[in-house]
Amino acid sequence: MCGQTARGPSAKPVSLMIEAYKDYSPLDSLNRCGVARACLGPETLPALGERRGEIGHVLPSGWHATCYDKSLVSGESLYNRTHLIAWCLSDEVDNPKNLITGTQYLNQGTMQPLESRVVDYIRQSGNHVLYRVTPVFQGHELVARGVQMEARSVEDEGAGVSFNVFCYNVQPGVAIDYATGDSRRDDQVPRATLARKGYLLGDEEALAASGEGSGAPQAPSYELNFNTRRFHLMTCRSVGDIAAHNRGRCRLDRDTLVALGYVSCGRCRP
Ligand SMILES: [Zn+2]
Incomplete structure (x- = not known):
């Protein structure tokens, strides 16, 4: 017997009634945000053309109004009041439980x-997206090491949007004290630290890692520019322009390089 005829009317496909919501964790004893969750949809978005209200009065944990030279931090201000769930998604302007x-x-x-x-x-779709952003603090530190961002579209079961990404709270060229939010220009770190930790490849290793030598490639290998703090694919045409004393090849993977403050090259997009 065909299963379809055995089904009652309740099994008929019905248009899903999906209700949007927003849910923010209470601040902890150190004034820190916790996980923020939402079911986002057309009804949670600000109206087109709407302008976001002021957020400058909110002081998230570890907040410092620190500026650096434009050559180091474009826009000069190291820190932004960073929405866990963006205003453009939630219409949530200055909720302290949503700003780090x-x-x-x-x-x-x-x-x-x-x-x-x-x-x-x-x-574009009018659909909903389950969305969760988790700030990750270590111990009693006041500044998050990063945020985990997760999203999955509801009506099409993830066909439209589906990601789970850890975003590091770093700034190239700046060393951050996550316990307090203090920071300093970070000029020496790159080559010295990488070399001390054994991340830089010698010439022979670099040859092997590139596949040109006898050994098989063991790990991702990128060309670094210690001056601009960018990393490139070894085949990138920009690599030839790097001065020899600013150039080095490393065996780190992408995430680690980003955590160390390196930025991927806009040309070869490693
Ligand atoms: Zn490149």
């Missing part, structure tokens, strides 16, 4: 492109 101390690189470099993907998807 995040570097400009985190806020605008790594989080924003992911947020834009979700906004675009919701606007």
Whole structure:
């Protein structure tokens, strides 16, 4: 007997009634945010053309109004008041449970492109997205090491949006004291630290890692520019322009390089 005829009316496909919500953890005893969850949809987005309200009065844990030279931090301000769930997704302006101390690189470099993907998807499809952002603090530190961003579209079961990404709270060229939010220009770290930790490849190892030598490639290998703090594929045409004393090859993977404050090259997009 065909199973379809055995089904009652309740098994008929019905249009899903999905209710949007937003849920923020209470601040802990150190004034730190916790996980923020939401079911986002057209009804949670700010109206088109709406402008975000002021957030400057919120002081997230570890907040410092620290500026660096434009050559180091474009826009000068190291930290942004960083929404866990972006205003453009939630219409949530100045909720202290939704704002952390995040570097400009985190806020605008790594989080924003992911947020834009979700906004675009919701606007185009009218669908909903389950969304969760978890700030990760170590011990009693006041500044998060990063945020885990997770998203999955509901109506199409993840076909439109599905990601789970850890975004590091770092700024190239700046060393951050995560316990307090203090920071300093970080000029010496790159080559010395990488070399001390054994991350830099000698000439023979580099040859082997490139596959040109006898050994098989063992790990990802990138060309670093210690001056601009960018990393490149070994085949990138920009590599030839790096002065020899600013150039080195390493065996680190992408995530580790990013955690160390390196930025991927916009040309070869490693
Ligand atoms: Zn490159």
